[in-house]
Amino acid sequence: MSDFLDKVPELKNDFIERLKKAKTPEELQSIRVGFLGKKGKVTQLLKSIGGLPETMRPEAGQRLNVLRREMEALLEERKTSLEAETFLKKERQEKIDVTLPSRGRPWGGCHPVEQVTHEAVEIFASLGFTVAFGPEMENDYYNFEALNIPPHHPARDMQDTFYVENGLLLRTHTSPVEVRALRRWGAPIRIIVPGKVYRRDNDPTHSPMFHQLEGLLVDENVSVAELKGCLEAFVGRIFGRTLDVRYRASYFPFTEPSLEMDVECVACGGENQDCRICKGTGWLEIAGSGMSHPNVLVAGGVDPSKYNGFAWGMGLDRIAMLKYGLDDLRIFFEGDLPFLTGGGQSLR
């Protein structure tokens, strides 16, 4: 009996040794056959149990079965790790240089004015303003007369107008849409009008085409306080922080009273006498505004004894320049890729 049982550890050690040396699934299979197959060593030993005395048979059978299960488990374990090694080896052969440039197209880019327009629209929509549009090629009536600027009014000198040979003109501001919108929707109304405008000007801070955002609110009992509130809310959001503002009296034929809003210089905060952005004044003009002139409300078909309101116009290009620290307006409209992609992204 002891003779018989002595063979068990011997067999196990032999199995483990061979398992360690196995490098392929085929070698594993031949080990399985050699120990656990029909003619395998463990199977042979199991068959020889019949030759043992009756009392010893149960214990011998149990020990051999334990051995068999152990071997099965070891084989499985070895098989799993061998497979993992095989995959790993293959993966190592497939190593790439992850620092090579990517294929396909890089992210494109958004125009700074469109970016600012997008943000401005979001801000004013949150204040209850709806977007409205009007033609860029306008007639004299909407661009001037309806806005309380009759022919030969000296205010026409304030804006150098492009005329079209067909008798129309390119709108010099987004204000014509005020009257169009009033005629279409009446009062009360809250609209903003982002869009292109045109003036015969060309230097680093003036382009013959630029962008404005007009705002108009008409309701009952509107005061200068709400106008200030809207403009200050906008400035805080668009520049991402609270800036000092000041108001100056001004003149626009279509508002009465008229005022201009300046904000503290976003570049120097008024601390730099030589600042190029504010020219040392510490202030930047942001918006022309005022309470809508009764004549404009009348032109829009609104009764000025019942309703009043306010309007403003602001230059989106200028806000973009200030927000992104740009100093030449004309490059905005040249489609220049180094400019539009932040100094020349690695376009592939």
Next chain:
Amino acid sequence: MKMSLNWLREFVETDLEPESLARRLTETGTEVEGMEKPCSRFSGAVSARIEKLEIHPKRKDLYVAEIDTGTGRAVCVSAASNLELHSCVPYGPPGSVLADGTKIGKREFDGIKSEGMMLSAEEIGLPDVADEFGILKLDPGTPPGMDIRKLLGLDDLVFDLSITPNRGDLLSIRGLAVEVAGIVPGSRLLQTKETFPSVGDWLGDFEGVRLEDPDCSLYVLGYADSVSIRPSPVSSRVRLCLSGMRPVSNIVDATNLVMLSTGQPLHAFDADLLPGKEITVRSARDGETIVTLDGKERSLTAEDLLITSGGVPIALAGVMGGLHTEINESTRVILIESANFDSIRVSRTSRRLSLPSEASYRYARIVDPQKAKPAVCEIFGLLSSWKAARPLGMVVEGSEGEKFPKTVPLEKKTLEKILLTDDQEMASRILKRLGFEEATVLKSRRVYRVPSYRPDVSIEEDLVEEVARVWGYDKIPSRLPLGTREPGDRTDRIRCKEALRGVAMARGYVEVVTYSFISPEMLDKMGVVGADPRARALPLANPISRDQSVMRTLLAPGLLKAVESNLRSGWRGPIRLFEMGAVFLEDPATELGVKENLCIGGVACPGRDYPSPWGKEAVDDFFSVKGDVEALAASRGLDVRMVSHEEPFGHAGQTAAILLEGDAIGYLCRIKPSLQEKLSIPEPVYLFEIDMEPFIKGEPARFGEPFRFPAVFRDISLLVEKEIPSEAVAWDIRKEAAETLSELRLFDVYEGEGIPAGKRSLAFSLAYRSAERTLRDDEVDEAHERLRENLSRKGYILR
């Protein structure tokens, strides 16, 4: 408007420092754009008198002057030829500084030492003040030793003011003084006595003034003889220069100084040159002509207002005088016009003739008729004190109007509504300081008389503005508007633009904004000519340049120009640009006869010489850009198709129309190789442009049924004529296939070996699938076999 602070202070007393005054003017609506100390570097010079004058013993071109400097004698050597014994001159002793910063020292000229120098107007920094070449002559009798800066009035500060078009009253020093007295608490208007008493009746054989046109409401004519034409006093010439005008002669300078002081334009005629014995104001006759002071002959229309004498035009009313009655060196008798002309009439003439003048600028902004008489008195006073002429009298034709021509009410509730204050007392105080008078005072409402110099104030809101600008907008709180009646809407148009922008950027396109005006040559280059409606680009009447002279009818010119200029400025590598914007097309059916179509356009080009490790895989071609167009449409829930098409600028074999439900909404093309060559672009350029209108109406979200049962796949390969579009073949397959065909995909296009010439092989993969159950192989085999038979019957050759 240039404002001399010293001059202003002759009319108003204020304790404010110049910086604070500038701030106050700016916040109340008169923006101070700059402040300048005149000739700021020039210093240390004094007046001197030439006591002895000799020619340099060794140098014939030099003079040696011995001068009295007030504190002693000095010797100066000068090359100036206008020196005279006993004349007074500015003298820069050693150590003084010229306008350009040069420090004066001692210098020797061939043995004679010059202690400092006598100065010209240019060396002082005011070249226009000179009345002759050489050293500046001071007024005779100027005592030696006086500080030149003070003597000439250079101890001043000049404000550069931006006067808004409604405030014509501020185009004068006196008007500004009234304004400053109104806006600066504690300031006080100084009473200036009439410098010349009212003069008597008309003298001589002059027959008077006739007003034949209502657009001249008042004509005051002053009359003076014993005129002696000379330069005006130096300090007056300096003041004109500081105010931005050029001195001419005493008479003309006096008219300009009084205009600057009062705001009333004046014009002097040489009375002896008057063609007739009267002056008549009337409309011009069409075709009538006048030669203006600038020597140009002007052809007139009935719109223009004329001053005539003896039937002959002598001045364009309010714009410019005539050449033939101009003041000249031998003028002895003068007539001075101080009139009131209609603002629109003057501005129309001045614009039509492109003839802007200081006078027309003021008339266009309305001149107060109350100023006409005082202005004549003022110039009379000036001329007498200069001994330039002997004033004799004036005639007044027409009406000066009222001192307070109208009244405007201001209700308490309006103040409350707009400015959130009920302080009527405060409002009254402000208005009175500005020159308004209270006519009626009630609890709820006060009525104010508006002074004649404020024609811009005519309605209640104007009074509210006067109060608000002086009171200060900072006194009004800020608050957000309440009572929104509906939420703000970004609208479909904005949402569409944002969706398209997101897709375009994700697919590598960079957004550009190009000018709406383009070069007509670009349209020619592109072949957009003839009957093509896009060839009828609307021309601007007054373009800045030919390059920007017509309105774009498509986005392509701007996009192509951007590609061209990027390559020219050295950009290598791929270029992908997109733009969203309006194009302008004639359309008689619209309100304005012009249709503005909002379009999205894009351009893609592999660029120049930009190898990548990925080779051709990364290069854009027709089909990659087609994918971009499809993605743009898909972002708005739309399917677009392409069909072969023609564009004048499109490659004859690589141009497609973009169809949405059968309607063409745009094009996609490779540009013609010849156009590419003209633009010097080295690689193929792909271009698309789509009308955005259907995209705006699009519905971005769309969802379908999930696959519940597996599909069975079969392939089919057909031999077809090369000319037949693959899409047409695909349609045939769909039409002939069983209902269970759920997907059809072209996976191979082959021509060449084994395929007859003129034909190609198209291989499709078909997925059969049912929404109710799993299909059996034999059912699919049967359906697929039937499809093959149907296609075969239609004439397709199956492979």
